[in-house]
Amino acid sequence: MKHYAEINHFNICTGIMTMPKEVDRENYLEIEDFNNDLLWRKYDQETETWSEEKFLPDRPAIQLDEFEQLKAEKDQLELTLNSVLQTNAMSLKTMAEQSRQLRDSQSLSADIMLKMARNSIN
Known part of the structure; x- marks a missing residue:
């Protein structure tokens, strides 16, 4: 030890x-x-x-230092959280756009298949 x-x-x-x-x-x-x-x-x-x-510690000074450190950590966490939230919002927007594009593509495919089916009947 x-x-x-x-x-x-x-x-x-x-x-x-x-x-x-x-x-x-x-x-x-x-x-x-x-x-x-x-x-x-x-x-x-x-x-x-x-x-x-x-050299005994000055309790109020230590508590103030701890408070300042905790405040700095809180501020950093808030910045990180805001960054994550912005990233998530952008991801959701991208996913919504991709979902819309997929629906449009599926609709277009269905229209093309319907036209092909009609052409084969005629």
Whole structure:
């Protein structure tokens, strides 16, 4: 088992986890053992040490960041949905046109067959 500290873009540990195998992620730092005391400590990449002080999260700021992220995801989903709806509308319009053309073709074929039948009778 491998133990990892998940660090954010400020190099602050935001989570500790154990994985069954090695994980190669930029924000995962392998640690010797499962140590919850590293939570909210800052990792110094030059000295490869953890800070003594903890950098506890500012809850309102985190909630605002999460809100902004969710809003951006919602906006992206709406754009994707609108694109899908437009594509579906165009497909339905194309299908309706093809259906009309098929009916016209079938009607024309029926007329031709009727004329051929009349000509063979005469």
